Each structure stands twice: as structure tokens, then as C-alpha cells.
Amino acid sequence: MTSxxxxxxxxxxxxxxxxxxxxxxxxxxxAIIREHxxxxxxxxxxxxxxxxxxxxxxxxxxxKSICLNFGVAQEFGGLCNLRFDDTNPTKEEVEYVESIEESxxxxxxxxxxxxxxxxxxxxxxxxxxxxxxxQGDAYVCDLSADxxxxxxxxxxxxxxxxxxxxRPVAENLDLFERMQAGEFxxxxxxxxxxxxxxSPNLNMRDPVMYRILHASHHRTGDRWCIYPTxxxxxGQSDSIEGITHSICTLEFENHRPLxxxxxxxxxxxxxxxxxxxxxxxxxxxMSKRKLLRLVEEGRxxxxxxxxxxxxxxxxxxxxxPQSIRAFCARIGVAKFNSTIDMxxxxxxxxxxxxxxxxxxLGVLRPLRVVLTNLPEDRVVELDAVNNPEDPAAGTRKVPFxxxxxxxxxxxxxxxxxxxxxxxxxxxxxxRYACIIKCEEVVKDAGSGAVVELRxxxxxxxxxxxxxxxxxxxxxxxxxxxxxxxxxxxRLYDHLFLKPDPEDVAAGEAFAAGLNPDSLxxxxxxxxxxxxxxxxxxxxxxxxxxxYFCVDPLDSGPGRTVFNRTVTLRDSWAKVExxxxxxxxP
Ligand code: ATP
Ligand code: MG
Numbered sequence: 001m002t003s004x005x006x007x008x009x010x011x012x013x014x015x016x017x018x019x020x021x022x023x024x025x026x027x028x029x030x031a032i033i034r035e036h037x038x039x040x041x042x043x044x045x046x047x048x049x050x051x052x053x054x055x056x057x058x059x060x061x062x063x064k065s066i067c068l069n070f071g072v073a074q075e076f077g078g079l080c081n082l083r084f085d086d087t088n089p090t091k092e093e094v095e096y097v098e099s100i101e102e103s104x105x106x107x108x109x110x111x112x113x114x115x116x117x118x119x120x121x122x123x124x125x126x127x128x129x130x131x132x133x134x135q136g137d138a139y140v141c142d143l144s145a146d147x148x149x150x151x152x153x154x155x156x157x158x159x160x161x162x163x164x165x166x167r168p169v170a171e172n173l174d175l176f177e178r179m180q181a182g183e184f185x186x187x188x189x190x191x192x193x194x195x196x197x198x199s200p201n202l203n204m205r206d207p208v209m210y211r212i213l214h215a216s217h218h219r220t221g222d223r224w225c226i227y228p229t230x231x232x233x234x235g236q237s238d239s240i241e242g243i244t245h246s247i248c249t250l251e252f253e254n255h256r257p258l259x260x261x262x263x264x265x266x267x268x269x270x271x272x273x274x275x276x277x278x279x280x281x282x283x284x285x286m287s288k289r290k291l292l293r294l295v296e297e298g299r300x301x302x303x304x305x306x307x308x309x310x311x312x313x314x315x316x317x318x319x320x321p322q323s324i325r326a327f328c329a330r331i332g333v334a335k336f337n338s339t340i341d342m343x344x345x346x347x348x349x350x351x352x353x354x355x356x357x358x359x360x361l362g363v364l365r366p367l368r369v370v371l372t373n374l375p376e377d378r379v380v381e382l383d384a385v386n387n388p389e390d391p392a393a394g395t396r397k398v399p400f401x402x403x404x405x406x407x408x409x410x411x412x413x414x415x416x417x418x419x420x421x422x423x424x425x426x427x428x429x430x431r432y433a434c435i436i437k438c439e440e441v442v443k444d445a446g447s448g449a450v451v452e453l454r455x456x457x458x459x460x461x462x463x464x465x466x467x468x469x470x471x472x473x474x475x476x477x478x479x480x481x482x483x484x485x486x487x488x489x490r491l492y493d494h495l496f497l498k499p500d501p502e503d504v505a506a507g508e509a510f511a512a513g514l515n516p517d518s519l520x521x522x523x524x525x526x527x528x529x530x531x532x533x534x535x536x537x538x539x540x541x542x543x544x545x546x547y548f549c550v551d552p553l554d555s556g557p558g559r560t561v562f563n564r565t566v567t568l569r570d571s572w573a574k575v576e577x578x579x580x581x582x583x584x585p
Contacts (some may be wrong), residue, residue: 012221027333029068031276033076036272038205044245046078049116049232049243050104053085054096054218056288057303057310058103060324061279068276068326069247070109081241082111082231085118087233089217097218099303102571103311108321118228118237119219125228125236128266129191137265138209139165140175140194141539148190151197152205159197159205179212182225186212193232195261196573203258206232235251235259239269246271249278250337279331280339283494284309285501290510298496299514299547304553307495307518317492318539318549318565319345324354339500346566353547353565358386358393361431361477362527362542362562364489368452368481371436373459375404379480379582382463384432396530400433400462403481407528410476411453413441420473422453429475431543434461477543484526488561489548491520534560544568 026034048069052062069372073080082104086092106112112507118125134137141164143151153159167175176191178184188250191210199205209232235258238246253275255332280286285294286309286386294300294308306317314324327348331340342574379401387393405424415423427437435458442452461470494515501513527542534540536552546568551561 010155011551026274028335029072029245029276029333030075032272033072036244037076039584041272045242045244046073046076046243047080047244048073048247049081049083049238049241050111050247051083051085051237052100053230054089054093054100054198055088055091056096056565057099057141057290057312059286059288059291059311060281060309060314060327061286062103063107063311063324064328064333065247065249065280066104066107066109067325068333072245072247077426078079078244079114080109080111081116081243082238083118083241084118085230085237086219087118087228087230087232089213089215089227092218094218099312103315105322106311106315108322114241116237116241117219118233119217119231121237121240122220122224122228124240125233128236128268129228129232130173130176132193132209132262132265133176133191134169135265136169136194138172138191139167140172140179141165141190141206142188143190145187146412148208152202153197155200157200159170159202159501161197162192162206165194165206165573176210179226180224184212186214191226192441193261195258196443201254201257203231203255204261207258224575226445227507231255231354232262235262235271235273236266236268238271241265242269243271246273248273248275250275250335251278275335276333277335277337280337281309281345281354282339282341282499283496283501285496286344293510297511299511304492306490306551307492314550316553317348317563318353320539320549321358323348323383324353341499342494347569349566350569353541355389356387357539357541357547359384359541359543360528360531361398361479362487362489362525362531362545362548363405363407363477363479363484364491364522364525364542364545365408366479366524366526367408367411367434367450369404369406370452370454370479371402371404371457372454372458372464376402378402379483380462382432398432398528398530399480399483400430401482404430404478405481405484406430406453406476408450410474411438411450413450416537421476422455422474426470429472430478431475432463433478434458434463435470477545479526479528481526483529485529485531485560487525487527487531488554488559489522489564489565490551490561491522491523493520495516525562539565541568 004557033046036042050066050069070080084097096134139163151160151162180190185405185526190208192206192208195204195206197205210226210228210230213227216222251383256273275487292402297301300308304312304316306313327345381397382400383395385395412419424438428437429435436455438453438455440454441450444451495518496513497515498513534550535556536550538550542548547565548562549565551563554561
């Protein structure tokens with residue numbers, strides 16, 4: 001199912017492009033914070049945090065959380081921390097930490113000096129665990145992981161008490177101390193909270209607080225061989241940092257009673273947890289586990305493959321931070337889960353790039369055009385508008401000469417109805433140049449493929465002048481062959497065929513859902529000479545073709561690779577597609 005997810009209180013009707021963004025109503029989180037400001041809870045302070053686990057690269061869903069946490073802090077004159085919840089040494093890496101920091105900064109947010117790690121709190125968390133043992137609120141349990149699961153019960157069946165649940169405090173203290181000292185093997189013992197094995201909330205059935213794991217941590221090295229669980233560390237880390245509003249996704253709603261329990265038993269600062277719906281996007285996967293799988297199985301070129309919804313991938317594809325922030329503002333924040341259609345994200349890119357991207361001429365699949373009435377040595381420098389949306393962007397010169405290239409698609413030997421571009425005997429306007437007429441079609445003797453069009457140009461129309469009010473319906477783009485630069489273009493489509501690939505079970509089906517045409521590489525492209533100065537990451541609108549960005553990794557001296565960020569919103573192109581125009585011969 002694909003539906004829109006509006007701001008709290010109202011669905012955003014319709015898709016993007018029709019009437020633009022939904023009105024930005026105050027979301028329910030802002031409403032809660034306003035209430036707290038009024039009641040004086042937290043003394044008027046607002047302090048949030050973005051708490052990634054460094055076990056993968058950030059994706060567009062994280063961007064929603066980043067925009068929300070940093071955005072709320074900005075709006076209320078508060079602060080937002082960046083904290084890594086690095087409690088699992090086996091899955092976490094420095095590479096991820098660095099990339100996450102870079103992505104948050106790239107998105108445009110600043111945690112100033114407030115960069116924290118849950119691992120910085122390991123000593124405090126340990127001391128608090130000892131306190132809970134002393135209070136009789138935690139015990140060392142000798143059950144294996146499987147046995148704990150088996151004792152846990154189900155939603156309809158209460159759990160059973162561990163036989164170790166009533167160990168005397170002194171014995172628990174001694175065993176926990178020795179767990180910490182490294183006396184016991186991995187998995188042989190755990191520290192568990194002593195809550196209620198009959199609780200209807202499974203999270204409250206004596207959850208594990210510490211597990212033994214003889215593994216090096218990317219920050220604490222071999223200092224520890226016991227590690228706190230996420231559920232034990234997360235709330236206390238928020239508390240240590242004086243967080244007021246601990247914003248997280250809906251799946252943590254039934255962990256809240258557990259977080260509250262720890263904070264109350266310890267008698268420490270108690271943030272307000274607020275849950276919101278995570279972002280799901282159509283035609284892609286978002287969970288780090290699945291993204292990692294795509295990377296490890298070589299289905300994509302890496303975490304920054306432009307087809308992935310990772311922030312490094314979107315950036316390489318040509319998405320700007322502004323477009324991603326605008327997208328996050330448009331989709332709003334709600335309490336119910338839904339899937340946003342990918343076209344919302346694409347539309348945010350168009351809106352942003354329309355304003356900032358210079359227009360250029362480039363031909364993806366060139367077809368040679370010879371203007372028989374233009375002398376060979378003649379070059380006319382024509383004026384072209386850099387950005388009609390931005391008069392300050394000015395104009396540039398584009399060379400025009402006897403031999404040009406146009407798009408193969410813009411010629412039909414046997415044009416269908418309503419095809420207003422070039423065909424034998426027909427006229428078309430060349431953007432910024434003049435009207436040309438197709439006089440002769442040259443074919444390859446062997447294959448019969450059209451290899452050249454011999455045309456005449458109308459000198460009276462050169463430079464955009466069209467005398468006699470003459471109407472020529474089609475305008476096409478072109479480049480001058482002798483002046484054009486070679487380029488490679490990469491065109492992208494959805495990574496998955498179905499809108500909801502997350503539905504697909506594990507195993508082969510996952511790969512079977514991939515779109516075999518998600519990447520199209522075109523090597524023989526030609527672009528106008530002004531692009532000689534294009535730098536990695538620069539954005540352009542190739543007229544009629546879409547927005548493109550210079551690939552920062554694969555471009556280099558003598559090689560320019562353009563990633564297509566998104567196509568143009570081009571209604572007549574769609575009309576022609578519907579008429580099922582045959583591909584060029
Ligand atoms: P994943 O399921 O992709 O592995 P995660 O929740 O395990 O994500 P974390 O590193 O724990 O990833 O997430 C950091 C923060 O980002 C958390 O507060 C989490 O709730 C939030 N977040 C993660 N995914 C999304 C999403 N799709 N939409 C909104 N927020 C998200
Ligand atoms: Mg997580």
C-alpha cells in the first residue's frame with residue numbers, strides 16, 4: 001500500500017506536484033513540547049539527541065529523525081546532541097561512526113561540542129547496575145540465551161521465574177563483579193532486571209541488562225568483557241545527558257515502561273520519551289540489515305550506490321541537503337505507520353534543483369546531423385540562458401556549426417501522429433539556434449540503421465528569431481560535434497520492482513525483487529563545451545533530459561560521469577510514451 005503520511009491531524013491528500021506540499025501544521029511533538037513549556041516541566045529546557053547505532057550508514061529514514069531532533073531543538077531555542085549508541089562491539093565500526101558524522105553535517109546540522117558515545121558511560125552504567133543489584137532489582141542468571149527465551153513465555157502465556165532469581169544480594173554482587181573481571185565464558189551468565197515474569201509486556205519479564213562478550217570495542221578496546229544491552233543503556237544515556245525529549249520510533253513504545261522503570265529505580269533525571277512513525281519509502285528497503293546485504297552480495301556498488309536510499313547514495317545521485325530537508329518537512333511527523341511514494345522525494349529534488357541548477361545542452365544517444373547549407377569553417381557563438389528561474393545566472397555562449405548531434409529519439413523516419421520533432425521533410429527548432437529541415441536520411445548500407453541526417457538550416461531564424469510568425473511545434477536539444485565533450489551518463493530507476501519490497505521474505509525472493517533495469521550506463525554521450533569546467537558534485541539540468549550531477553568517484557581527468565538525479569516533470573514526454581513510440585531503428 002502506498003499512501004501519504006500527512007502532518008499530525010490530517011493526511012496530505014494527493015501526491016506531489018498537485019498543489020505542492022501539504023500545509024505545515026504544527027506536529028504533535030511540537031504540541032507536547034509547548035505543553036511542557038507552559039507547565040514548566042524541565043524548567044522550560046528543550047534538549048534532544050539523535051542516537052544512531054554505528055552499525056551501518058545513515059539512510060533517508062534517519063534524515064527524518066535528524067531533521068526532527070535538530071529541528072525541534074532549533075525551533076525551541078534548545079540543544080541537540082549527537083550520541084552513538086555503541087553497545088554492540090561485534091557489529092559496530094569506526095567507518096560507520098565517521099560516515100554518520102559526515103552525513104549529519106552534510107544535511108546541515110551541528111551538534112557543536114556535544115558529540116557523545118554510550119560507551120563513554122560504561123563506568124556509570126556499571127555503577128548503576130551494582131546499585132540495582134544492591135536494591136534487589138537485578139540478579140545474575142545462569143540460564144543460557146535459549147533457556148531465557150524458553151522461560152520468557154509468550155503474549156498469551158506468562159513467563160516462568162529463573163531458578164536464580166532469588167539469589168542473595170551478596171552472591172549477585174560477587175558474581176557480577178567476577179563477570180566483569182572476565183572469569184566466565186561468553187553467554188554463560190547474564191545480569192537481569194528483576195521485574196515481573198507475568199507482565200503482559202514481554203519487555204518487563206526480567207530483561208537482560210548485561211551479557212558476557214569477550215570482544216574488543218571500537219572505543220573502549222578490551223577494557224570490558226561485559227556489555228550493556230541497548231535497552232539498559234539507552235534511557236540512562238539520555239538521562240546522563242539531561243535530555244528532555246527522547247524522540248524515537250514507534251517500535252519503542254512498549255519499551256517505554258522498561259526505560260521508565262530503570263530511571264525510577266535509580267532515581268535519576270527522567271526524560272519524556274515520545275514515539276513517532278518511522279519513514280518507509282516505496283520501491284526500496286530501509287533496514288540497515290537489508291542494505292548491508294545488498295552491499296555484501298554485490299547487488300549494488302557499495303553503501304554510496306546512487307540507487308540506495310542511504311544519505312551517501314542520495315548525495316552521490318545528486319540530491320542536495322536542501323531537497324532532503326524539504327522532503328522531511330513535507331512528509332511531516334505522525335503516529336501511524338505508512339509508506340511514502342518515492343515520487344515525493346523526487347519532487348523535492350526537482351523543486352530544489354529547478355532553482356539552483358544551470359541549464360546545459362547534452363545528448364545522451366547522438367545522431368549526426370549535417371547542415372548542408374552552412375559552410376564547414378563557420379562557427380556561430382549563440383547566447384543561451386543559464387537559468388530562466390534565476391536571472392542573475394546570466395547567459396553563456398554555445399557554439400553552432402555545420403555538424404551537430406541530436407538525440408536519436410528526436411528523429412522518426414515514420415513519425416506517429418503528434419510526433420512534433422524531426423522526420424523526413426519536416427522542420428524542427430534547435431534550442432537557442434534556428435529552424436532546420438530534414439532533407440535526406442543516410443543509412444548504413446549493411447544494417448539499415450539511420451546514421452546521419454542531411455538538413456538545411458534557415459538563416460533567418462538563427463539566434464532564436466522566427467520571422468513571419470512561423471510556427472514550428474517541436475524544439476529539440478543538440479550539440480556541435482566538433483566542440484562537444486565526451487561523457488558518460490548513468491540513468492537510474494527504482495531499485496526494486498514492487499512498491500513494497502520489505503514484504504518479500506528473505507532468501508532468493510529478495511534478489512528476485514530487484515529491478516534488472518535500475519541502472520543504465522550510456523557511454524557515448526556528448527555535452528556542450530561549457531561543461532569542461534564542471535566539478536565533482538556539480539548539478540546541472542540537461543535540457544529536456546533531467547537533472548544530473550557530476551559523479552565524484554568515477555569522474556577524473558579526461559572522464560566525466562553524470563548521474564541522473566531525477567527526470568524532468570515533462571508532461572509531453574509522458575504523452576508520447578503513452579503512444580508507445582517505437583524505439584529508433
Ligand atoms: P534500521 O532499522 O534501519 O537498522 P535503526 O532504528 O536500528 O534503523 P538506529 O541507528 O538505531 O537505526 O537509528 C537512529 C535513530 O534513527 C533512532 O532514533 C531511530 O528511531 C531513527 N530511525 C531509524 N530508522 C528510521 C526511519 N525509517 N524513520 C525515522 N526514523 C528512523
Ligand atoms: Mg536501532
